[in-house]
Amino acid sequence: MNYKQQQPSSELSHIIKSFWMIDSGQDATINRQKIIPDGYPEMIFHSADSYRTTIHGVWQLQDRDLIAGQITNYFYLENTGVTKMFAIKFQPWALTVLFGIDMATITDTVITIDHSLLKVLSPIKQIAIQDDHTFEDKVTDIENWLITYVDTITYTLQKGIRATECMIESQGKLGLTEMRKQVDISERSLERFFKRHIGLSPKRYYRILRFSNVFNLVQEKGFKWSDVVYLGGFYDQSHFIKNFKEFTGEEPSNYGFEEETMANFFLKK
Template sequence: MRYHSFKPGPPLGDFIHNFWLYEDYVVPQLKDHILPSGTIELVINLRDDELRIYDATLSGQYRRFSGAIVSGAYGGFFAIDTLQETLIMGVHFKPGGAFPFLGVSANELTDTHVDLETLWGRAAINLRERLCAAATPMQRFALMEEAMLSHQRRPLEHHYAVPIALAALGQTDDDVSVRDVARHVGLSQRRFIQVFKGEVGLTPKLFSRVQRFQRVLTLVQQTPPDWARLAVECGYFDQSHLIRDFVSFSGFNPTEYFDHQKLLSRQKAHIKFNHFPLPENR
């Protein structure tokens, strides 16, 4: 397995965290949960012209898409088939970073996937064909950078309130209300929510919850968890509040998640960002 990453410079770097590429990615588990991060992802399967997204209930039902899709900002988890990830690349946008490139508001993509062709037309097909034909990771990243630049909307900038709100709502250890942020940026609460959803894809409140959940995931990887302490440190009312959100966002209770993470660590398994490999009994 080989992983490659590339961080574009300005102006793309203000909106895109990185381009990524996996080659020869083979794992024992059949499915992964994709956990919410508050961001939008562009994903391109370079091996097969197909991607399958499974129902969160793991009932076996799935939707079939082309090999190039956009995954909107999710307020929960969904599942993917790991067999389709052998040769795959994508664009990991920063929170609120995708809207200038897709031609639609981010809230039109919330909790859903859409073929890139629906948004970019024939250019999406051409891009995938050129990426498949490219010989090296850097050639692929250069093609992706070119595609992003050609689809950027000008001027390439946020509504002034969004970066301020993202910074405030990302402070998971502070008790920041949506009303307080709206007042700080000088907008009515209704207008602020409308602007934020249009660029980020989630309501400010849901985005804040997702960032708090992500903070828990980070701390769980660093130290043996004391769930009551983590609940306080990450801004939850109590431990039961943390557990409810954790199950909602991951499909597992915190102890199940941590125990499986320990097993994967002992097996020296590679875990992708925001992926959670499903145990055999799930």
Template sequence: MFGQVLVGYCASHRKNKQLMNYQTFQPHPDLESLVSCYWTLEVPAETDAERQRIIPDGCIEMAFILGDDIKRYTVEDNFILQPRAMVLGQIIEPFYIEPTGYVNTFAIRFYPYGFANFVTVPIKTLANKETPIEILFGEKTAKKLEQEIIQAIGIKQRIEIIERFLLKKLRERSTVDNIVKTTVDALLSTKGSTSIHDILKEDLSKRRQLERKFVKQIGISPKQLGKVIRLQSALKMLLNEEENLTNIAYENEYYDQAHFSKDFKEFTGVSPKEFSGNENMVLSTLFYK
């Protein structure tokens, strides 16, 4: 990831960026191959909060909104309120969110292949939307988990609660197919530049099988995930004040600067030059850095 720019984030002006309290925490060793991290975000309520653009990062997240509601815009000024306890699946296009007041979010960030280990539904059904956890785990189980998270005293207790839940679910599920995990690992290690042809060079007959399983367990195709991962690497260079777009394109194995700019705008909605100075990208800048 990956830098995280997903569900439950609040908006804030650049001048108040220091008011954001964002922290990450590492998972238990038995979960570290599936869970990237736990994170929390707290931001005071603001009367003039800006909408924030959320961009794809290749991961799936489970989030608990402990503060005021978060709006997620669908079309122009139309919006929905995000569920208080939800899973945000793979996203392949940017969208806007806006807090209605105080932001307090606790979330679990899963590796691309991680979340499939905890549910029975095809991961592709979660893509590009928020799914209430009661749909995935049943109403009784979900309500119990949500209440425990709400009533917990501090982040340490919340992590203990979610880890007990995940470890129990893990014992009930089989491991993700090795072919999918191997492909994701290859994409991560090469910053998304490896082709499926290269990954399966010893047996190209597995390609159709891989693509079917990949979409089912990851939620998007290998090609889409590779493009998102490559964007992550380019974004980090951009945010580390690398201003030469041709160099960024070359380092991340885009064909040329035009190819880099095209992919960048597809996933973020703005050009590379517009990204850093955009008020709607404050959160993206914070999390990627």
């Protein structure tokens, strides 16, 4: 499986977290993958066979053009044949700012891009599914379209966006009270912003950020679990293990951090 990821240009970093692709070539071997929360919504375009997924305990075949909202727990994803995916991982607030999506309605959900939105996104889709373009060329062309589109958007929620940025920058370790003071945003305003623009409560989002940072910490040479617990901002080892198991279903010592999986690809910076 060929995985590629690219960071956006500085002009789009406030909207885009990254671009990524997965390509299995002609290999149609069926592989079941565990997907775990990372705190970012995505837009995904398939140009080969579809995937099926089980988020709420029932396997369902996905459509080819998708939006994945925030997830609060792990779920499983399985290919049905050859894999060719191109995706945009957005900043947490971006789908609401750009397209008016109420993120609370798609939490723990992967939805088909509806006809009206797909009409707007048609240039992106056409670029994403082209077989004669390299990944890097697709990113360049899509960025050019997005830069023009973003110029038409007016931002009116700077405090909420800045609050989310503070959470991400602190990797889930800055207390909510302190963060609200820094940004000068009330608890009610923050909760309201998060419900519509993120799809999670601020506390839940903090926990996902703190969990996902573990994947960076374990890449340090000769890391110790005690260091991960301390540097990750967990109260103690039992708190760390409980948090990790909640989002992965496994204890950290049993998790395959070095395996080539979608989850590791997405979470390792």
